[in-house]
Amino acid sequence: MAQVYENLMAEFEQRFPDIAAELGPENLTRFLEACILVKLPEGRQLFRDRMQVESLYMLLEGEMVATVGGTSRNRSSDALTVGQIQPGAWLGEVAVLSGDMHASATVTTKTRCRALKIHSQDFERFVLYDEDISHVLLGHLVDILAQRLRESHAVEETLRRHD
Amino acid sequence: MTDIKTFLRGLPAFERFSERQIDALLDRLHVETHAPGTVLFRQDEQEPALYIVISGVLQMSHQSLINGDNGDNTREAHAGEVIGHLALVPNMPSPSTCTAVGEVTVASLSYDDYNALFLLAPGVAHQFQYMVATQLAHYLQEQNKSLRQHLDSQRPTASRSFLERLLGA
Numbered sequence: 001m002a003q004v005y006e007n008l009m010a011e012f013e014q015r016f017p018d019i020a021a022e023l024g025p026e027n028l029t030r031f032l033e034a035c036i037l038v039k040l041p042e043g044r045q046l047f048r049d050r051m052q053v054e055s056l057y058m059l060l061e062g063e064m065v066a067t068v069g070g071t072s073r074n075r076s077s078d079a080l081t082v083g084q085i086q087p088g089a090w091l092g093e094v095a096v097l098s099g100d101m102h103a104s105a106t107v108t109t110k111t112r113c114r115a116l117k118i119h120s121q122d123f124e125r126f127v128l129y130d131e132d133i134s135h136v137l138l139g140h141l142v143d144i145l146a147q148r149l150r151e152s153h154a155v156e157e158t159l160r161r162h163d
Numbered sequence: 164m165t166d167i168k169t170f171l172r173g174l175p176a177f178e179r180f181s182e183r184q185i186d187a188l189l190d191r192l193h194v195e196t197h198a199p200g201t202v203l204f205r206q207d208e209q210e211p212a213l214y215i216v217i218s219g220v221l222q223m224s225h226q227s228l229i230n231g232d233n234g235d236n237t238r239e240a241h242a243g244e245v246i247g248h249l250a251l252v253p254n255m256p257s258p259s260t261c262t263a264v265g266e267v268t269v270a271s272l273s274y275d276d277y278n279a280l281f282l283l284a285p286g287v288a289h290q291f292q293y294m295v296a297t298q299l300a301h302y303l304q305e306q307n308k309s310l311r312q313h314l315d316s317q318r319p320t321a322s323r324s325f326l327e328r329l330l331g332a
Binding site: 068080093094095096097098099100104105127128131134135138139141142145146148149150152153155156157159160 | 228229252254255256281285286289292293295296297299300301302303304306307308309310311313314
């Protein structure tokens with residue numbers, strides 16, 4: 001069991017090197033103790049567009065795709081791909097941090113995946129009451145969200161010019 | 164400043180902080196009064212500071228670039244609200260224009276003063292960092308809704324293929 005945990009820490013350090021380095025071994029251990037390792041087969045929907053989100057995920061291995069739109073009868077063929085998700089990515093953080101708690105896209109595994117899952121309540125406990133971990137997580141999440149918002153603005157601006 | 168200290172301590176976001184932490188925040192805040200009609204920041208421009216509204220009403224108006232009048236919205240910010248969070252994120256345009264409806268008094272926190280708080284009162288700085296993260300997430304949700312609304316309005320026209328190329332399909 002200890003060997004499995006050490007391997008998980010090593011894998012986290014590889015996929016999320018900045019967060020691991022800034023947290024340090026003690027805080028990283030506390031954070032990982034709140035996470036569950038999940039294994040997902042190819043073609044599994046992790047989130048469904050506009051459905052409730054209860055947990056955040058950190059992708060360790062495999063690829064996922066984010067789509068929006070599509071009718072309920074023919075969702076897969078009518079959906080629009082808005083992102084390819086690689087190891088090192090966070091998932092579900094927008095829904096949780098916004099308080100909306102609903103997915104803004106459908107996320108489906110393209111390959112077999114392994115991810116760390118943390119329940120939104122555990123995540124909020126770290127963010128609100130554990131300054132050592134909060135500072136590191138929020139610092140990275142602010143950077144990630146800011147970059148996504150800049151990219152989204154760029155898409156909007158391109159659409160405006162196209163119209 | 165004593166009145167503002169009492170005011171801050173009455174806000175849920177700051178009620179858990181110690182006297183020393185609130186004093187450190189007060190040292191970094193700048194109290195400003197603005198005349199009716201003053202524009203504190205404009206949509207698509209960097210916000211100059213985060214503002215805690217102490218008194219008065221501000222109008223926050225957002226004009227959609229892609230959904231016409233359907234995507235526009237306006238709301239008011241009142242005493243006790245925090246606005247202008249994106250001032251604490253470099254190179255981040257504002258999603259709205261903020262105008263004083265009547266005379267308003269605000270306490271402003273600049274990006275530099277926010278960074279100084281991480282040394283002087285880390286807990287308070289973390290509170291602002293959390294506010295920024297939640298506000299960014301909220302704006303992203305709104306932005307995604309706007310893009311989805313635009314996408315739906317375009318289906319099944321020829322523009323969809325353009326959108327698919329643009330968004331990486």
